[in-house]
Amino acid sequence: MNIFLHELKAYRKSTMIWTFSLVIMMVLFMSLYSSIHADAEAFLKVLKNYPEAIRNALGFNEKNFLTVVGFYSFLLSFVTLCASLQAMNLGTSIVSKEVREKTADFLLTKPVTRSQILTAKLMGAVVSLVITNMIYFAAASFMAFQFKADDFSMKIFFLLSLTVFFVQLIFLALGMIISVIFQTIKSVLTVSLAVVFAFYFVGMFFDTSGEKVKRYFSPFKYFDTAYIIKHSSYEPSFLIAGAAITILAIAASYFIYAKRDIHAV
Amino acid sequence: MDVIEIKNLTKTYGKARGISNISFNVEEGEIFGFIGPNGAGKSTTIRILLSLIYPDSGSAAIFGKDCIQFAPEIKKNIGYLPSEVFYYDNMKVKELLNYSASFYKKDCNKRMKELADIMDLDLNKKIDDLSLGNKKKVGIVQGLLHEPKLIILDEPTSGLDPLMQQNFFELLKEENKKGATILFSSHILSEVQRLCNRVAIIKEGKIVTVEKISNLTENTYKKFKVETKAPLDATYFQISGVHNLEVKGNVTSFIFKGNINDVMKKIAGVEIMNLWIEEPDLEEIFMHYYEKEA
Numbered sequence: 244m245n246i247f248l249h250e251l252k253a254y255r256k257s258t259m260i261w262t263f264s265l266v267i268m269m270v271l272f273m274s275l276y277s278s279i280h281a282d283a284e285a286f287l288k289v290l291k292n293y294p295e296a297i298r299n300a301l302g303f304n305e306k307n308f309l310t311v312v313g314f315y316s317f318l319l320s321f322v323t324l325c326a327s328l329q330a331m332n333l334g335t336s337i338v339s340k341e342v343r344e345k346t347a348d349f350l351l352t353k354p355v356t357r358s359q360i361l362t363a364k365l366m367g368a369v370v371s372l373v374i375t376n377m378i379y380f381a382a383a384s385f386m387a388f389q390f391k392a393d394d395f396s397m398k399i400f401f402l403l404s405l406t407v408f409f410v411q412l413i414f415l416a417l418g419m420i421i422s423v424i425f426q427t428i429k430s431v432l433t434v435s436l437a438v439v440f441a442f443y444f445v446g447m448f449f450d451t452s453g454e455k456v457k458r459y460f461s462p463f464k465y466f467d468t469a470y471i472i473k474h475s476s477y478e479p480s481f482l483i484a485g486a487a488i489t490i491l492a493i494a495a496s497y498f499i500y501a502k503r504d505i506h507a508v
Numbered sequence: 509m510d511v512i513e514i515k516n517l518t519k520t521y522g523k524a525r526g527i528s529n530i531s532f533n534v535e536e537g538e539i540f541g542f543i544g545p546n547g548a549g550k551s552t553t554i555r556i557l558l559s560l561i562y563p564d565s566g567s568a569a570i571f572g573k574d575c576i577q578f579a580p581e582i583k584k585n586i587g588y589l590p591s592e593v594f595y596y597d598n599m600k601v602k603e604l605l606n607y608s609a610s611f612y613k614k615d616c617n618k619r620m621k622e623l624a625d626i627m628d629l630d631l632n633k634k635i636d637d638l639s640l641g642n643k644k645k646v647g648i649v650q651g652l653l654h655e656p657k658l659i660i661l662d663e664p665t666s667g668l669d670p671l672m673q674q675n676f677f678e679l680l681k682e683e684n685k686k687g688a689t690i691l692f693s694s695h696i697l698s699e700v701q702r703l704c705n706r707v708a709i710i711k712e713g714k715i716v717t718v719e720k721i722s723n724l725t726e727n728t729y730k731k732f733k734v735e736t737k738a739p740l741d742a743t744y745f746q747i748s749g750v751h752n753l754e755v756k757g758n759v760t761s762f763i764f765k766g767n768i769n770d771v772m773k774k775i776a777g778v779e780i781m782n783l784w785i786e787e788p789d790l791e792e793i794f795m796h797y798y799e800k801e802a
Contacts, residue, residue: 245610253596345594349650352558353611354583504521504561507551507590 246350246360250367254333258371261329265322265375266382272318273386276311280390283309311390312399315383316468319403322379323410323463324443329375330411331435333368334418337361338500339428347505357501365493368415376408399475406466406477413462413485414439416492423496423503459484509536509572511658511689512557516566519552527552527713529566534691539684541704541721542693549713550693551591554662557691558588570658584612587656591663593647595635601646602631605653612654623649626675640667648676652683659683659690665699677703698787730768733761733784734775745774 279286287309338361341347350360383404387395418435421428428434446461458464458481465481512534520526527549534540542550555561557568559579568575570582595604601624609616624631627645635646644667651659659680665673680703684690694700700707701721709716734745735758742755749766758781764771775783 245607249607344596345592346596348560348588348590349595349608351560352583352586352588353608354580355611356580359580502562505555506521506561507555507592 244363246355246363247367247370250364251370254367254371257329257332258375261326262375262378265325265329265379268325269318269322269379269383270386272321273315273383273389276314276390279314280309311387311395312403312472315387315400316403316472319407319468320463323407324439326375326379326407326411327414327439327442327463328435330368330372330414331418331439332431333371334415335422335428335431335435337364337368337419338422338426338496339431342426343429348507351505358497361497361500365415365419369412372408372411372415376404376411379407380404396475399472402471402475402477403468406468406471409466409482409485410462412489413465416489416496419496420492420499423499426503462488510534511536511571512540512691513569513572514553514557514566515568517553517556517563517568518565519556519561519563525549525552525713527710530710530713530715531566532708532715532718534689536689537684537687538705539680539690539692539703541700541707542691542710543695543697543700543707544710544716545695548710550695550710551662552713553710554660554691554693557660558583558586584654585657587651587654587659589647589651589659589661589664591666593643595643595646597636599635600631601629601633601635601638604635604646605631605650608650609653614654616653616655619655620649620653623652623679626679627672628675641669641672644668645672648679652679655683655686655688657688659688660693661691662693663695664692665694665696673699729763729765729787730771731761731763731784731786732771732775733759733786734778734780735759735782737779737781740778744778745771747771747774 341350351357380401384397384400387400414435417438421434421438442461443463446458446463449457449460449464458467462485465485466477467481470478510533514533515531517530518526518528520528525547530549530553542553544550552561556563557570557575559576562576571585573582575582596607599607605620605624609620621631623629627648629642629645629649633642635643638646644664648664651661661680665676668676677699680690680692690703692700692704704721706718706720708718732745734740737758739758740755740760742753745753745760745762747770749764749770751763751765753762754760
């Protein structure tokens with residue numbers, strides 16, 4: 244419990260900054276909605292000039308684009324991208340922070356097991372993400388209610404927003420396994436930027452072909468907003484894939500970390 | 509009872525580093541010195557004891573329990589001070605010490621204050637703002653505040669000024685009197701001699717010898733350097749107990765172990781300009797141990 248609280252306190256500042264940035268980003272996008280809605284015709288015309296592949300990649304969907312949830316799901320792809328960076332940063336920090344700040348010796352010579360340490364740190368990171376998502380969702384709902392003009396479904400809105408958290412969990416787990424395997428990560432941000440953007444572009448690239456199988460290669464494509472809007476639910480196969488990756492990565496991290504030599508620095 | 513039992517411990521990493529087939533025991537209530545040059549394997553051994561790294565073969569037990577299998581349980585009663593101390597930034601000394609204390613299920617507040625007083629440490633400062641020596645003090649208080657039964661120190665004196673070093677040694681002696689066993693690793697012979705009952709000498713990953721400090725001082729090696737008026741015959745000091753004899757012009761130097769009167773008589777037999785008698789440094793003693801082996 245003491246490690247958990249210590250971690251939570253250590254993440255406090257960065258959690259606040261990330262949360263604030265995500266909310267600002269969402270508010271800016273959402274405030275564009277009313278003007279886009281007013282010039283709907285013109286906007287659609289412009290969009291049509293883009294090749295279909297690019298429209299798909301960016302998540303434009305003509306049918307949905309002018310509804311609140313449709314517009315929201317467009318901005319969600321950017322929110323998810325940033326939120327993934329936050330999660331990846333947290334995940335990568337779990338082990339590498341102790342190595343970089345040379346505090347591993349302090350923590351690991353205390354009467355706790357390594358898995359207790361990982362659990363406490365993981366929980367600290369997850370709770371930070373939960374807090375971010377709760378604040379974000381509250382702000383997003385508030386913004387959405389401002390435009391409650393058309394057929395707005397709170398359930399769909401919630402399901403859409405929750406995908407941010409799910410994608411974050413996947414990246415948290417990926418970050419964790421990376422930091423356990425490569426213990427001496429000098430710059431967390433470089434690593435997380437590289438990994439997150441790699442997956443983002445892989446997702447963008449594969450999405451243009453429209454083949455379902457290829458979507459498995461990028462967590463960014465596990466949650467198809469069009470599908471969620473249409474069915475008010477997630478695609479089970481991708482939900483399972485996401486959960487499997489997360490659980491496997493975390494389990495592997497525990498396994499590797501328990502056997503790892505912690506060298507003096 | 510043996511507090512630490514190390515049996516045939518081997519750990520290799522890299523090419524030349526690590527330890528091979530190390531065995532020694534530390535008895536309850538003793539201050540045990542662990543001495544050797546940098547890179548000899550002291551830290552490797554200590555890190556295995558703390559289950560920070562795992563041995564390739566062999567085993568180590570603390571309080572009669574395997575130090576890897578029962579690591580969390582054993583560590584309740586271990587206080588560890590690493591050679592380089594780094595602690596979480598943005599924390600006050602007090603916050604860090606409280607965090608450290610929170611791992612042990614007892615009230616460490618009183619002891620923390622006492623220790624901070626002895627070591628002259630300001631609890632309200634930020635750790636970032638501390639000098640190396642003061643960080644070291646944080647490490648000392650951190651390692652002792654839960655009144656451990658076994659204190660493991662890895663080159664603890666670097667960065668401490670002589671006065672603090674004195675306080676620190678007094679503190680260790682006091683802890684020892686109260687029943688704590690101490691494993692003290694160092695590359696400085698004099699501080700080990702000052703504090704320890706027994707000593708293990710390690711070089712290049714192997715234990716060279718385990719001896720009582722009293723034995724070591726009885727068999728003290730002295731380093732002689734004699735400057736004479738006229739050049740000496742190279743064999744003049746060739747008596748038993750003399751090693752590493754070197755003659756360079758008017759200056760003759762050697763290491764001597766044995767009855768010091770024998771040498772003094774020889775020295776009195778020639779007209780000397782100058783005379784130095786020094787404690788040999790560790791390397792020279794090691795050299796002697798290697799000669800003995802060969």
